[in-house]
Protein backbone atom coordinates (compact mmCIF):
# COMPACT_ATOMS: atom_id res chain seq x y z
CA UNK A 473 0.00 0.00 0.00
CA UNK A 474 1.20 3.51 -0.60
CA UNK A 475 -0.31 6.93 -0.13
CA UNK A 476 -0.16 8.07 -3.74
CA UNK A 477 -2.35 5.59 -5.59
CA UNK A 478 -5.10 7.07 -7.80
CA UNK A 479 -8.69 5.94 -7.30
CA UNK A 480 -10.11 4.61 -10.61
CA UNK A 481 -13.05 6.70 -11.92
CA UNK A 482 -15.21 3.59 -12.25
CA UNK A 483 -14.63 2.75 -8.58
CA UNK A 484 -15.61 6.28 -7.56
CA UNK A 485 -18.79 6.02 -9.65
CA UNK A 486 -19.68 2.75 -7.90
CA UNK A 487 -18.93 4.21 -4.47
CA UNK A 488 -21.35 7.05 -5.23
CA UNK A 489 -24.15 4.51 -5.52
CA UNK A 490 -23.21 2.93 -2.17
CA UNK A 491 -22.96 6.03 0.03
CA UNK A 492 -25.42 8.66 1.18
CA UNK A 493 -22.71 11.28 1.68
CA UNK A 494 -20.74 13.40 -0.77
CA UNK A 495 -17.62 12.45 -2.71
CA UNK A 496 -15.04 14.98 -3.88
CA UNK A 497 -12.33 13.97 -6.36
CA UNK A 498 -9.60 16.42 -7.50
CA UNK A 499 -11.21 19.05 -9.71
CA UNK A 500 -14.71 18.61 -8.26
CA UNK A 501 -16.41 21.74 -6.90
CA UNK A 502 -15.99 21.64 -3.11
CA UNK A 503 -12.80 19.51 -3.25
CA UNK A 504 -10.51 22.33 -2.09
CA UNK A 505 -12.76 23.34 0.77
CA UNK A 506 -13.18 19.71 1.85
CA UNK A 507 -9.42 19.05 1.97
CA UNK A 508 -8.49 22.28 3.74
CA UNK A 509 -6.97 22.09 7.22
CA UNK A 510 -6.38 24.57 10.03
CA UNK A 511 -2.61 24.55 9.50
CA UNK A 512 -1.56 26.10 6.14
CA UNK A 513 1.71 24.13 6.35
CA UNK A 514 -0.22 21.16 4.98
CA UNK A 515 -1.64 21.66 1.49
CA UNK A 516 -2.57 18.03 0.96
CA UNK A 517 -4.34 16.51 -2.03
CA UNK A 518 -6.22 13.30 -1.22
CA UNK A 519 -7.21 11.08 -4.14
CA UNK A 520 -10.77 11.21 -2.85
CA UNK A 521 -12.69 12.88 -0.03
CA UNK A 522 -15.68 10.97 1.32
CA UNK A 523 -17.89 13.24 3.38
CA UNK A 524 -19.90 10.68 5.32
CA UNK A 525 -23.61 11.19 5.93
CA UNK A 526 -23.73 8.50 8.59
CA UNK A 527 -21.70 5.77 10.26
CA UNK A 528 -22.66 3.31 7.51
CA UNK A 529 -20.83 5.51 5.00
CA UNK A 530 -17.69 5.24 7.13
CA UNK A 531 -17.96 1.41 7.02
CA UNK A 532 -18.48 1.49 3.24
CA UNK A 533 -15.53 3.85 2.74
CA UNK A 534 -13.20 1.73 4.88
CA UNK A 535 -14.13 -1.41 2.92
CA UNK A 536 -13.67 0.50 -0.33
CA UNK A 537 -10.23 1.77 0.70
CA UNK A 538 -9.07 -1.62 1.96
CA UNK A 539 -10.24 -3.27 -1.28
CA UNK A 540 -8.16 -0.85 -3.33
CA UNK A 541 -5.28 -0.93 -0.85
CA UNK A 542 -5.39 2.83 -0.39
CA UNK A 543 -4.75 4.21 3.13
CA UNK A 544 -7.31 6.31 4.97
CA UNK A 545 -7.01 9.67 6.75
CA UNK A 546 -9.81 10.83 9.04
CA UNK A 547 -10.75 14.46 9.39
CA UNK A 548 -12.48 15.37 12.64
CA UNK A 549 -12.12 19.11 13.24
CA UNK A 550 -9.04 19.35 10.97
CA UNK A 551 -7.06 21.13 13.71
CA UNK A 552 -4.15 18.78 14.22
CA UNK A 553 -0.92 20.70 13.70
CA UNK A 554 0.65 17.72 11.89
CA UNK A 555 -1.98 17.82 9.13
CA UNK A 556 -2.95 14.22 9.81
CA UNK A 557 -6.64 14.99 9.20
CA UNK A 558 -5.94 14.72 5.46
CA UNK A 559 -3.34 13.08 3.22
CA UNK A 560 -1.64 13.12 -0.16
CA UNK A 561 -3.08 10.51 -2.46
CA UNK A 562 -5.07 8.47 0.06
CA UNK A 563 -8.74 8.62 0.96
CA UNK A 564 -9.84 11.35 3.37
CA UNK A 565 -12.89 10.51 5.41
CA UNK A 566 -14.59 13.72 6.42
CA UNK A 567 -16.88 13.21 9.41
CA UNK A 568 -18.00 16.85 9.75
CA UNK A 569 -21.63 16.00 8.93
CA UNK A 570 -21.75 13.53 11.82
CA UNK A 571 -22.29 16.10 14.53
CA UNK A 572 -25.43 15.03 16.38
CA UNK A 573 -25.29 15.44 20.15
CA UNK A 574 -27.80 13.85 22.52
CA UNK A 575 -27.48 14.83 26.17
CA UNK A 576 -29.08 12.67 28.84
CA UNK A 577 -29.34 15.04 31.83
CA UNK A 578 -30.66 12.32 34.15
CA UNK A 579 -27.74 9.98 33.56
CA UNK A 580 -25.34 12.91 33.01
CA UNK A 581 -24.07 11.38 29.79
CA UNK A 582 -23.88 12.56 26.18
CA UNK A 583 -23.83 10.62 22.92
CA UNK A 584 -21.74 12.67 20.53
CA UNK A 585 -21.06 11.92 16.87
CA UNK A 586 -17.38 12.12 15.99
CA UNK A 587 -17.57 15.09 13.60
CA UNK A 588 -18.82 17.48 16.30
CA UNK A 589 -16.64 20.34 17.50
CA UNK A 590 -16.06 21.29 21.13
CA UNK A 591 -18.10 24.46 20.59
CA UNK A 592 -21.10 22.38 19.53
CA UNK A 593 -20.66 19.87 22.33
CA UNK A 594 -20.16 22.46 25.08
CA UNK A 595 -23.21 24.41 23.96
CA UNK A 596 -25.43 21.31 23.95
CA UNK A 597 -24.21 20.10 27.36
CA UNK A 598 -24.35 23.57 28.94
CA UNK A 599 -28.04 23.80 28.05
CA UNK A 600 -28.36 21.31 30.95
CA UNK A 601 -25.67 22.90 33.14
CA UNK A 602 -23.29 20.06 32.26
CA UNK A 603 -19.89 19.65 30.58
CA UNK A 604 -16.95 17.32 30.26
CA UNK A 605 -13.26 18.05 29.84
CA UNK A 606 -12.57 19.36 26.33
CA UNK A 607 -10.07 21.37 24.35
CA UNK A 608 -9.93 25.14 24.75
CA UNK A 609 -10.72 25.89 21.12
CA UNK A 610 -14.32 25.72 20.06
CA UNK A 611 -13.48 24.72 16.47
CA UNK A 612 -11.26 21.72 17.33
CA UNK A 613 -12.87 18.32 16.88
CA UNK A 614 -14.11 16.29 19.82
CA UNK A 615 -12.71 13.22 18.05
CA UNK A 616 -9.00 13.67 18.13
CA UNK A 617 -8.85 15.86 21.21
CA UNK A 618 -10.42 12.87 22.98
CA UNK A 619 -8.50 10.11 21.18
CA UNK A 620 -5.15 11.78 21.88
CA UNK A 621 -5.84 12.93 25.45
CA UNK A 622 -7.84 16.10 25.95
CA UNK A 623 -6.31 18.85 28.07
CA UNK A 624 -8.80 21.48 29.24
CA UNK A 625 -10.11 23.59 32.09
CA UNK A 626 -11.90 20.60 33.64
CA UNK A 627 -9.06 18.08 33.57
CA UNK A 628 -7.74 18.79 37.06
CA UNK A 629 -11.22 18.26 38.48
CA UNK A 630 -12.57 15.50 36.22
CA UNK A 631 -9.64 13.99 34.30
CA UNK A 632 -8.74 14.20 30.61
CA UNK A 633 -11.36 14.10 27.88
CA UNK A 634 -10.45 10.46 27.31
CA UNK A 635 -10.95 9.66 31.01
CA UNK A 636 -14.56 10.73 30.49
CA UNK A 637 -15.08 8.57 27.41
CA UNK A 638 -17.45 5.85 28.60
CA UNK A 639 -17.61 4.06 25.26
CA UNK A 640 -17.12 4.57 21.54
CA UNK A 641 -18.45 3.06 18.33
CA UNK A 642 -15.55 2.27 16.04
CA UNK A 643 -15.07 1.07 12.47
CA UNK A 644 -11.95 -1.11 12.47
CA UNK A 645 -9.80 -1.80 9.40
CA UNK A 646 -11.69 -5.03 8.61
CA UNK A 647 -14.83 -2.92 8.12
CA UNK A 648 -16.55 -4.15 11.29
CA UNK A 649 -18.42 -1.73 13.52
CA UNK A 650 -17.43 -2.46 17.12
CA UNK A 651 -18.25 -0.96 20.45
CA UNK A 652 -15.34 -0.25 22.79
CA UNK A 653 -16.19 0.00 26.48
CA UNK A 654 -15.07 -1.53 29.78
CA UNK A 655 -17.21 -4.59 29.00
CA UNK A 656 -17.07 -4.82 25.17
CA UNK A 657 -13.68 -5.10 23.50
CA UNK A 658 -11.90 -3.76 26.59
CA UNK A 659 -8.51 -3.96 24.83
CA UNK A 660 -9.78 -1.62 22.13
CA UNK A 661 -11.26 0.62 24.82
CA UNK A 662 -7.83 0.85 26.45
CA UNK A 663 -6.03 1.54 23.17
CA UNK A 664 -8.42 4.08 21.71
CA UNK A 665 -7.95 6.32 24.71
CA UNK A 666 -4.65 7.83 23.59
CA UNK A 667 -3.70 6.43 20.16
CA UNK A 668 -5.57 8.75 17.75
CA UNK A 669 -6.84 6.82 14.69
CA UNK A 670 -4.32 3.98 14.90
CA UNK A 671 -6.91 1.36 15.84
CA UNK A 672 -9.97 2.53 13.92
CA UNK A 673 -12.36 5.32 13.07
CA UNK A 674 -14.68 6.39 15.84
CA UNK A 675 -18.13 7.33 14.62
CA UNK A 676 -19.57 8.29 18.02
CA UNK A 677 -18.63 8.62 21.67
CA UNK A 678 -20.50 8.36 24.95
CA UNK A 679 -19.15 10.77 27.56
CA UNK A 680 -19.59 11.24 31.28
CA UNK A 681 -20.80 14.77 32.05
CA UNK A 682 -20.45 16.85 35.21
CA UNK A 683 -22.30 19.88 36.60
CA UNK A 684 -20.37 23.00 35.50
CA UNK A 685 -21.30 26.69 35.43
CA UNK A 686 -23.14 28.12 33.61
CA UNK A 687 -20.92 30.91 35.03
CA UNK A 688 -17.29 30.29 35.91
CA UNK A 689 -14.58 32.74 36.94
CA UNK A 690 -12.13 32.89 34.04
CA UNK A 691 -10.02 35.19 31.89
CA UNK A 692 -6.45 36.41 31.86
CA UNK A 693 -4.04 38.88 33.38
CA UNK A 694 -1.18 40.47 31.44
CA UNK A 695 2.27 41.65 32.52
CA UNK A 696 5.12 43.14 30.47
CA UNK A 697 7.63 40.51 29.33
CA UNK A 698 10.35 42.36 31.27
CA UNK A 699 8.76 40.79 34.34
CA UNK A 700 8.67 37.35 32.68
CA UNK A 701 10.98 35.56 35.13
CA UNK A 702 9.21 36.96 38.17
CA UNK A 703 5.78 36.13 36.75
CA UNK A 704 6.73 32.55 35.91
CA UNK A 705 8.14 31.99 39.40
CA UNK A 706 4.93 33.32 40.87
CA UNK A 707 2.97 31.12 38.42
CA UNK A 708 4.94 28.06 39.54
CA UNK A 709 4.09 28.65 43.21
CA UNK A 710 0.49 29.60 42.46
CA UNK A 711 -0.18 26.47 40.41
CA UNK A 712 1.59 24.19 42.90
CA UNK A 713 -0.91 25.27 45.56
CA UNK A 714 -4.00 25.21 43.30
CA UNK A 715 -7.17 23.29 44.13
CA UNK A 716 -8.46 20.86 41.49
CA UNK A 717 -11.14 23.38 40.44
CA UNK A 718 -8.48 25.85 39.31
CA UNK A 719 -6.40 25.67 36.14
CA UNK A 720 -3.93 28.37 35.16
CA UNK A 721 -1.86 28.43 31.98
CA UNK A 722 0.95 30.90 31.25
CA UNK A 723 1.66 32.32 27.79
CA UNK A 724 4.38 34.54 26.38
CA UNK A 725 2.88 36.41 23.47
CA UNK A 726 2.62 39.73 21.63
CA UNK A 727 -0.34 42.00 22.37
CA UNK A 728 -2.42 43.33 19.45
CA UNK A 729 -0.62 46.68 19.83
CA UNK A 730 2.78 45.01 19.43
CA UNK A 731 4.05 44.68 23.00
CA UNK A 732 5.67 41.48 24.21
CA UNK A 733 3.73 40.30 27.22
CA UNK A 734 3.37 37.41 29.61
CA UNK A 735 -0.17 36.30 30.35
CA UNK A 736 -1.71 33.98 32.90
CA UNK A 737 -4.98 32.48 31.69
CA UNK A 738 -7.14 30.95 34.37
CA UNK A 739 -10.44 29.20 34.84
CA UNK A 740 -12.03 28.12 38.11
CA UNK A 741 -14.77 25.57 37.44
CA UNK A 742 -16.38 25.66 40.91
CA UNK A 743 -18.93 28.11 42.36
CA UNK A 744 -18.36 31.76 41.37
CA UNK A 745 -17.63 32.99 44.92
CA UNK A 746 -14.98 30.31 45.44
CA UNK A 747 -13.59 31.22 42.03
CA UNK A 748 -13.26 34.89 42.95
CA UNK A 749 -11.23 33.92 46.00
CA UNK A 750 -9.05 31.48 44.07
CA UNK A 751 -8.03 34.03 41.41
CA UNK A 752 -7.41 36.88 43.87
CA UNK A 753 -3.61 36.29 43.99
CA UNK A 754 -3.52 36.60 40.19
CA UNK A 755 -5.16 40.01 40.39
CA UNK A 756 -2.90 41.37 43.11
CA UNK A 757 0.49 39.99 42.05
CA UNK A 758 2.39 42.65 40.11
CA UNK A 759 -0.23 44.10 39.77
CA UNK A 760 -0.98 43.12 36.16
CA UNK A 761 -1.16 45.85 33.52
CA UNK A 762 -4.42 44.35 32.35
CA UNK A 763 -6.91 42.20 34.25
CA UNK A 764 -9.65 40.48 32.23
CA UNK A 765 -10.68 37.88 34.80
CA UNK A 766 -14.40 37.89 35.53
CA UNK A 767 -17.40 35.58 35.86
CA UNK A 768 -18.31 34.42 32.35
CA UNK A 769 -20.30 31.63 30.72
CA UNK A 770 -18.32 28.39 30.64
CA UNK A 771 -18.74 28.28 26.83
CA UNK A 772 -16.90 31.62 26.63
CA UNK A 773 -14.06 30.31 28.78
CA UNK A 774 -13.86 27.41 26.32
CA UNK A 775 -13.40 29.70 23.33
CA UNK A 776 -11.08 32.24 24.98
CA UNK A 777 -8.20 31.60 22.56
CA UNK A 778 -10.20 31.04 19.34
CA UNK A 779 -9.39 34.41 17.81
CA UNK A 780 -5.67 34.02 18.34
CA UNK A 781 -5.56 30.79 16.33
CA UNK A 782 -7.41 31.44 13.06
CA UNK A 783 -7.40 28.88 10.25
CA UNK A 784 -5.10 29.37 7.29
CA UNK A 785 -1.89 30.55 8.98
CA UNK A 786 1.37 28.61 9.10
CA UNK A 787 1.98 26.74 12.34
CA UNK A 788 4.66 24.47 13.75
CA UNK A 789 4.53 23.18 17.32
CA UNK A 790 7.24 21.67 19.51
CA UNK A 791 6.46 20.57 23.04
CA UNK A 792 7.83 18.89 26.14
CA UNK A 793 6.12 17.47 29.19
CA UNK A 794 7.76 18.67 32.40
CA UNK A 795 7.83 17.61 36.04
CA UNK A 796 8.68 21.06 37.39
CA UNK A 797 9.35 24.66 36.42
CA UNK A 798 12.85 25.23 37.77
CA UNK A 799 14.58 28.62 37.73
CA UNK A 800 16.99 27.66 34.96
CA UNK A 801 14.19 26.39 32.76
CA UNK A 802 12.31 29.65 33.33
CA UNK A 803 15.40 31.62 32.31
CA UNK A 804 15.78 29.62 29.11
CA UNK A 805 12.10 30.02 28.22
CA UNK A 806 12.10 33.78 28.73
CA UNK A 807 15.40 34.24 26.88
CA UNK A 808 14.25 31.92 24.10
CA UNK A 809 10.96 33.72 23.62
CA UNK A 810 12.81 37.00 23.04
CA UNK A 811 14.25 35.57 19.81
CA UNK A 812 10.86 34.79 18.24
CA UNK A 813 10.34 35.97 14.65
CA UNK A 814 6.60 36.63 14.31
CA UNK A 815 4.12 38.64 16.41
CA UNK A 816 1.73 35.68 16.22
CA UNK A 817 4.19 33.28 17.85
CA UNK A 818 3.81 32.26 21.46
CA UNK A 819 5.05 29.91 24.15
CA UNK A 820 2.39 28.27 26.29
CA UNK A 821 2.75 26.48 29.62
CA UNK A 822 -0.18 24.29 30.64
CA UNK A 823 -0.63 23.17 34.23
CA UNK A 824 -1.59 19.50 34.47
CA UNK A 825 -2.04 17.35 37.59
CA UNK A 826 -5.10 17.01 39.78
CA UNK A 827 -7.56 14.28 38.73
CA UNK A 828 -5.82 13.58 35.43
CA UNK A 829 -2.62 12.82 37.32
CA UNK A 830 -4.30 10.36 39.68
CA UNK A 831 -5.17 7.85 36.93
CA UNK A 832 -2.67 4.94 36.72
CA UNK A 833 -0.39 5.24 33.65
CA UNK A 834 -1.46 1.84 32.29
CA UNK A 835 -5.20 2.42 32.59
CA UNK A 836 -5.46 4.20 29.24
CA UNK A 837 -3.09 4.51 26.28
CA UNK A 838 -2.20 8.05 27.46
CA UNK A 839 0.81 7.40 29.72
CA UNK A 840 1.94 10.82 30.97
CA UNK A 841 0.08 10.95 34.25
CA UNK A 842 2.92 12.19 36.41
CA UNK A 843 3.83 15.26 34.31
CA UNK A 844 2.91 18.52 36.01
CA UNK A 845 3.31 20.94 33.11
CA UNK A 846 3.36 20.92 29.32
CA UNK A 847 5.28 23.59 27.44
CA UNK A 848 4.35 24.25 23.82
CA UNK A 849 6.46 26.42 21.52
CA UNK A 850 4.11 27.73 18.86
CA UNK A 851 5.48 29.81 16.01
CA UNK A 852 2.68 31.11 13.79
CA UNK A 853 3.24 33.19 10.68
CA UNK A 854 1.49 34.32 7.52
CA UNK A 855 4.11 34.24 4.76
CA UNK A 856 5.35 30.87 3.51
CA UNK A 857 8.59 32.47 2.35
CA UNK A 858 9.75 33.04 5.92
CA UNK A 859 9.05 29.55 7.21
CA UNK A 860 12.67 28.57 7.75
CA UNK A 861 13.37 31.15 10.47
CA UNK A 862 10.23 30.27 12.44
CA UNK A 863 11.04 26.57 12.38
CA UNK A 864 14.60 27.31 13.47
CA UNK A 865 13.40 29.41 16.41
CA UNK A 866 11.08 26.69 17.67
CA UNK A 867 13.58 23.90 17.23
CA UNK A 868 16.34 25.88 18.99
CA UNK A 869 14.15 26.68 22.00
CA UNK A 870 12.89 23.09 22.12
CA UNK A 871 16.49 21.82 22.24
CA UNK A 872 17.46 24.40 24.87
CA UNK A 873 14.82 23.14 27.29
CA UNK A 874 15.06 19.45 26.45
CA UNK A 875 17.24 18.69 29.53
CA UNK A 876 14.23 19.59 31.71
CA UNK A 877 11.73 17.37 29.89
CA UNK A 878 10.26 14.18 31.34
CA UNK A 879 11.10 12.68 27.92
CA UNK A 880 7.38 12.47 27.14
CA UNK A 881 5.41 14.41 24.52
CA UNK A 882 1.64 14.89 24.28
CA UNK A 883 0.65 13.07 21.08
CA UNK A 884 -1.78 15.78 19.93
CA UNK A 885 0.98 18.41 19.91
CA UNK A 886 3.40 16.35 17.78
CA UNK A 887 4.23 17.46 14.26
CA UNK A 888 6.50 15.32 12.16
CA UNK A 889 9.05 14.27 14.77
CA UNK A 890 9.48 10.77 13.38
CA UNK A 891 9.71 7.49 15.22
CA UNK A 892 11.42 9.15 18.22
CA UNK A 893 8.48 11.52 18.70
CA UNK A 894 5.96 8.70 18.37
CA UNK A 895 7.76 6.64 21.01
CA UNK A 896 7.98 9.66 23.32
CA UNK A 897 4.21 10.10 22.93
CA UNK A 898 3.11 6.53 23.65
CA UNK A 899 5.86 5.95 26.22
CA UNK A 900 5.44 2.91 28.45
CA UNK A 901 2.28 1.87 26.56
CA UNK A 902 3.98 1.56 23.16
CA UNK A 903 4.44 -2.22 23.02
CA UNK A 904 0.89 -2.87 24.23
CA UNK A 905 -0.39 -0.53 21.51
CA UNK A 906 1.78 -2.21 18.86
CA UNK A 907 0.15 -5.55 19.76
CA UNK A 908 -3.30 -3.94 19.39
CA UNK A 909 -2.25 -2.48 16.03
CA UNK A 910 -1.36 -6.01 14.91
CA UNK A 911 -4.78 -7.19 16.00
CA UNK A 912 -6.97 -4.37 14.68
CA UNK A 913 -5.03 -2.86 11.76
CA UNK A 914 -2.29 -5.26 10.62
CA UNK A 915 -2.15 -3.66 7.16
CA UNK A 916 -1.73 -0.14 8.60
CA UNK A 917 -4.76 1.16 6.70
CA UNK A 918 -4.92 3.95 9.30
CA UNK A 919 -1.43 5.43 9.08
CA UNK A 920 -2.08 9.18 8.89
CA UNK A 921 -1.58 9.74 12.59
CA UNK A 922 1.34 9.43 15.01
CA UNK A 923 1.73 6.00 13.59
CA UNK A 924 2.26 2.79 15.51
CA UNK A 925 3.73 0.38 13.00
CA UNK A 926 2.24 -3.11 13.00
CA UNK A 927 4.81 -5.84 13.70
CA UNK A 928 3.57 -8.11 10.93
Ligand SMILES: Cc1cc2nc3c(=O)[nH]c(=O)nc-3n(C[C@H](O)[C@H](O)[C@H](O)COP(=O)(O)OP(=O)(O)OC[C@H]3O[C@@H](n4cnc5c(N)ncnc54)[C@H](O)[C@@H]3O)c2cc1C
Pocket residue numbers: 510545546547548549550551552553555556557567586587606607608609611612613614615616617619620621622623624668669670672673674675781884885920921922
Ligand atom coordinates in the same frame (compact mmCIF):
# COMPACT_ATOMS: atom_id res chain seq x y z
C1 LIG B 1 -6.08 26.35 18.27
C2 LIG B 1 -5.90 25.01 18.89
C3 LIG B 1 -6.20 24.83 20.23
C4 LIG B 1 -6.04 23.59 20.83
N1 LIG B 1 -6.36 23.43 22.14
C5 LIG B 1 -6.23 22.23 22.72
C6 LIG B 1 -6.59 22.03 24.08
O1 LIG B 1 -7.02 22.95 24.75
N2 LIG B 1 -6.44 20.79 24.60
C7 LIG B 1 -5.97 19.74 23.87
O2 LIG B 1 -5.87 18.65 24.40
N3 LIG B 1 -5.62 19.89 22.58
C8 LIG B 1 -5.73 21.10 22.00
N4 LIG B 1 -5.36 21.27 20.70
C9 LIG B 1 -4.74 20.14 20.00
C10 LIG B 1 -5.80 19.15 19.55
O3 LIG B 1 -5.90 18.12 20.51
C11 LIG B 1 -5.40 18.52 18.23
O4 LIG B 1 -5.18 19.52 17.29
C12 LIG B 1 -6.45 17.56 17.72
O5 LIG B 1 -5.86 16.73 16.75
C13 LIG B 1 -7.65 18.23 17.13
O6 LIG B 1 -8.64 17.30 16.82
P1 LIG B 1 -9.34 17.30 15.38
O7 LIG B 1 -10.44 16.31 15.46
O8 LIG B 1 -9.68 18.71 15.04
O9 LIG B 1 -8.14 16.75 14.51
P2 LIG B 1 -8.02 16.37 12.96
O10 LIG B 1 -6.95 17.25 12.39
O11 LIG B 1 -9.31 16.33 12.27
O12 LIG B 1 -7.46 14.90 13.07
C14 LIG B 1 -6.22 14.65 13.67
C15 LIG B 1 -5.98 13.18 13.90
O13 LIG B 1 -7.09 12.60 14.56
C16 LIG B 1 -7.56 11.47 13.88
N5 LIG B 1 -9.03 11.46 13.93
C17 LIG B 1 -9.86 12.49 13.66
N6 LIG B 1 -11.13 12.08 13.79
C18 LIG B 1 -11.10 10.78 14.12
C19 LIG B 1 -12.08 9.80 14.36
N7 LIG B 1 -13.38 10.06 14.30
N8 LIG B 1 -11.68 8.54 14.67
C20 LIG B 1 -10.37 8.25 14.75
N9 LIG B 1 -9.40 9.14 14.53
C21 LIG B 1 -9.76 10.38 14.21
C22 LIG B 1 -7.05 11.65 12.47
O14 LIG B 1 -6.85 10.42 11.84
C23 LIG B 1 -5.76 12.36 12.67
O15 LIG B 1 -4.73 11.46 12.93
C24 LIG B 1 -5.55 22.50 20.06
C25 LIG B 1 -5.26 22.67 18.71
C26 LIG B 1 -5.44 23.91 18.12
C27 LIG B 1 -5.08 24.08 16.68
